[in-house]
Amino acid sequence: MTIQVGDHLPQVTFRVSGPDGPQAKTTDDLFKGRRVVLIGVPGAFTPACHRNHLPGYVTNREAILARGIDAIAVTSVNDVFVLNAWQQQSGAEGIEFLADGNAEFAKATGLEMDGTGFGLGTRSQRYAMLVDDGVVRVLNVEDTPSKAEISGAEALLKVI
16 A cells, blocks of 8 residues: 555665765654655666756755755665765765665555566655655655656645
């Protein structure tokens, strides 16, 4: 079943890049007591993610944070090393990158996508959500994975 507005995020462990290498961070570590915009993407460096989705959040980072948001985070079914490289190449400092390498979060939220037809395996759907203290307050899931319209930064700014 897909997560809905009003639901608590499931408890999983992400991997994030830290000063001494990869670190484990739980859902509570990342979302408890914070207002976080979380975007889910099918894959780092994939065309729509790299050229259309993430750049809007990089460009609009300050405008989003000015709305009382504590952090912007992006998650993908990629390993922490790929996400770290993507963050650096995208100039996305100040945005948190959460590796969901085994698709545990994507599956637990019901937001996984079957990308086997494209040689991608299990991936995350494309979405944007506002999470307040671990509770989903806004959830915009794209119908088509190659589009970043209702999950884009400009669309989210209109509802937060």
